Amino acid sequence: MEATKKIYGETFIELLLVIFRLSFFITAVGIIFWAIYSMVLFLTDGPTVHQAFPVFFRGQGEGILNVPNDIGAAKFRMYHALGYIVSDSVPKGFLALFSVIHVSGYIFWLLCFGLTIRILDAARLGRFFIVENAIRLRYIGLWGIAYFVLNKLMVVVSASYFSDKLAFSKVNFLSFDFFGWIGLNSLFGFLFLLVISEAFRIGAQLKEESDLTI
């Protein structure tokens, strides 16, 4: 009789697999849709009202902050703001560059989902602590960093392109705003993942050696 290996948390792994497979599917469909939509816009000069372009801006002057139950109103200023604009039409060259960066970023994100699914698949079969999973984890970290870089690049490209072309009352558009742009939380998350993956790889190698020590 073949002995069945009990895998703890199998239901949870199954649930995670469903979530990640669904996320993979939605992201893949989104990327394909976005790529087709961008190509159609590029070829037909159609309106770009469904595409949001990031911009940095700063409000002119001061506003009033009404604080309830307080003695008086406070003043506020608007700095380091990051927002999105939609426009009827944008030049083709910029649209192509923006779309390529955007789609490339999401392809890396899709690769991360794919690798996570493969890790969970291995875990479902009771083979979680293996060198292959450590290498997959390393690639998730690397692709995550690539996604982060492309995402930041996309913001800079868009904001610098639009900064001298936009006019809006009492708003100054900036080509670059360091404090509006910077946000390294996810980058450190992915770097931490790289460290964890190396520890995972060494641990998995040691386990493999221990398993094959007679």
Added chain:
Amino acid sequence: MPIVVNLDVMLARRKMSLTELSGKVGITMSNLSILKKGKAKAIRFSTLQAICEVLDCQPADILEYRTEE
């Protein structure tokens, strides 16, 4: 790997089966099979000692170093 395990040769010389060795040494059949096929990454001194005792041989009779070509 340049280290060759000659367990099957010693078993044949002593006219002993792998199952019999497994029972006398106290190592599972699957582990002895890994060792016999040369897939093991390492062998404990205690295991080597037990095998040598049962087969009445020296470690060199079981393990051999061959240069890789």
